Structure formats: structure tokens, C-alpha cells
Amino acid sequence: MSATPIIKVTGLGKTVRLGQDSLTILEGISLQVNTGETLALVGASGSGKSTLLGLLAGLDLPTSGDIEILGQSLTRLDEEGRARLRAEQVGFIFQSFLLLPTLSALENVMLPAELRGETDCGPRARELLAQVGLSERLHHLPPRLSGGEQQRVAIARAFMTRPQLLLADEPTGNLDSKTGDTVIELLFRLNREHNTTLVVVTHDHELAQRCQRQLVMAAGRLEPEALAHEAARIRERL
Ligand SMILES: Nc1ncnc2c1ncn2[C@@H]1O[C@H](COP(=O)(O)OP(=O)(O)OP(=O)(O)O)[C@@H](O)[C@H]1O
Ligand SMILES: [Mg+2]
Numbered sequence: 001m002s003a004t005p006i007i008k009v010t011g012l013g014k015t016v017r018l019g020q021d022s023l024t025i026l027e028g029i030s031l032q033v034n035t036g037e038t039l040a041l042v043g044a045s046g047s048g049k050s051t052l053l054g055l056l057a058g059l060d061l062p063t064s065g066d067i068e069i070l071g072q073s074l075t076r077l078d079e080e081g082r083a084r085l086r087a088e089q090v091g092f093i094f095q096s097f098l099l100l101p102t103l104s105a106l107e108n109v110m111l112p113a114e115l116r117g118e119t120d121c122g123p124r125a126r127e128l129l130a131q132v133g134l135s136e137r138l139h140h141l142p143p144r145l146s147g148g149e150q151q152r153v154a155i156a157r158a159f160m161t162r163p164q165l166l167l168a169d170e171p172t173g174n175l176d177s178k179t180g181d182t183v184i185e186l187l188f189r190l191n192r193e194h195n196t197t198l199v200v201v202t203h204d205h206e207l208a209q210r211c212q213r214q215l216v217m218a219a220g221r222l223e224p225e226a227l228a229h230e231a232a233r234i235r236e237r238l
Helices: 049-056 079-089 105-115 122-131 147-159 177-194 205-210 224-237
Strands: 005-018 021-034 038-043 064-069 090-093 165-169 197-201 213-218
Touching (some): 005 197, 021 049, 021 197, 038 049, 038 205, 049 064, 049 165, 049 197, 090 147, 105 147, 122 147, 147 165, 147 177, 177 197
Parallel strands (some): 038 197, 038 213, 165 197
Antiparallel strands (some): 005 064
């Protein structure tokens, strides 16, 4: 079976304006991720991991380079096109959860499927919340949940639509080790059972090591070894 890239990033850069100055957050990033692969993005705080993940999700646009997700160029899609691709194919676990504060835990998990027009989403949402240990908190509003509980709701929500690609930013960052292990199991089960591609930003060594590949970021770039490795992989495929 030949490996097909689900993510293809070429010469990616992100620069933002700060008053008179400009700040380069990402520079010269090229990488490919194959369907069904698990990849950990690691590196120091501030090295650009969340920014890269946000660009992969089409939440923001790069200032240079291109990103293809499932053969579609994100820079050529308009905002609506990017939103559609995200709704249909991509799950995202944010570092800051982004739950809707006026919806209950259960309603937050059901929302992405309901937005796609699915009906009878309740049973699956309840099942996912049970898997992350929140059966007793279905009707809580996010402000009444602890940080780790909010994170678990966000994880259940990301799994709701069975995405082809799951982008997770520090999915175990606020969890105790037992709950963190449960979440890791869930991520890899999704990968195994649905061939979901996983890109995980993490400072958790154990989680990074469980991924098939690890790429190290430093000051907005991939580390040279990671770059050489990527170049070799891309050449192999030409
Ligand atoms: N919109 C923005 N405007 C200005 N600076 C930004 C913006 N977004 C990110 N940055 C800066 O870019 C750098 C990379 O940020 P990013 O959030 O991607 O880091 P990170 O690797 O995810 O770090 P952490 O491990 O702490 O989450 C940081 O120094 C941050 O301050
Ligand atoms: Mg981050």
C-alpha cells in the first residue's frame, strides 16, 4: 500500500506585525504527514508549535508557503472553504479548550455533529463523555468544570465527527497521569480503529515516544536533523 500524504507543507512561514516591527514566528517549514500516521511536534515554549498547528487547521493563513490538506490548498480556499474542510475532516483539541460557556458538556460535544446536520447525536456524545470519565458531568456548564474536565470535554468533542485528521495541542497538559493515560489510549485507539492521522503537540515525553515520528521545533524552524529527515522522506517519494 503506497503512503498518501494527508498533510503537505511547503516552505511555510508566518510573520506578524508588531507596531513598526515584524516578528517571524515560523520560517521555512516543509513536512509531509501520511494518512494514518502519528506525529509528535515537540520543542521549547514559544518555538511556534501552536502557531503551526493553527495553520494546519486553517484557522489562520501563512505569510509564505503553502499547506495542502487532503490535496486541497488551504491558501487557495476562502474562509468558508477552510471552515468546511475543517468541519468535515479535521478535529482540533486546542490548548485553551474553547468550549462554549453557555452550552452543557453534552451539548458542547454534540455541537460539531449537529452543525453537520446529523441527528440523534446524544448517544454517541454520552458514550464519548463516558470514555473520558465524565458521565456524571453531562449537564455541567464549562465554567463549573475543572480545567482537566474541560480538556476532556474538548477531547470528546474532537472525536465526535470521527475526523480523518486530529490535531491536538497539549492534550494531556492539564490532566493527572491516570486521566492523561486514558486520553492517550483514546487518541491511539482512534488512530488504530479509524486510521485517523494524529498530529500532537506535547511536552509529554511518553506521549511523544508513542508517536511513530517526532519533529523538534526551535525558534520557528524544524531542527536540522528533523529537516534532513523530512527532505529524505520527501525525496524517497518523488
Ligand atoms: N498573533 C501573534 N502576535 C505576536 N506574537 C505571536 C502571535 N502568535 C504567536 N506569537 C509568538 O510566537 C511565538 C510562538 O508561539 P506559539 O504559541 O506557537 O508557541 P508554542 O511553541 O506553542 O509554545 P508553548 O509550548 O508555550 O505553547 C511566541 O513567542 C509567541 O509570543
Ligand atoms: Mg502552544
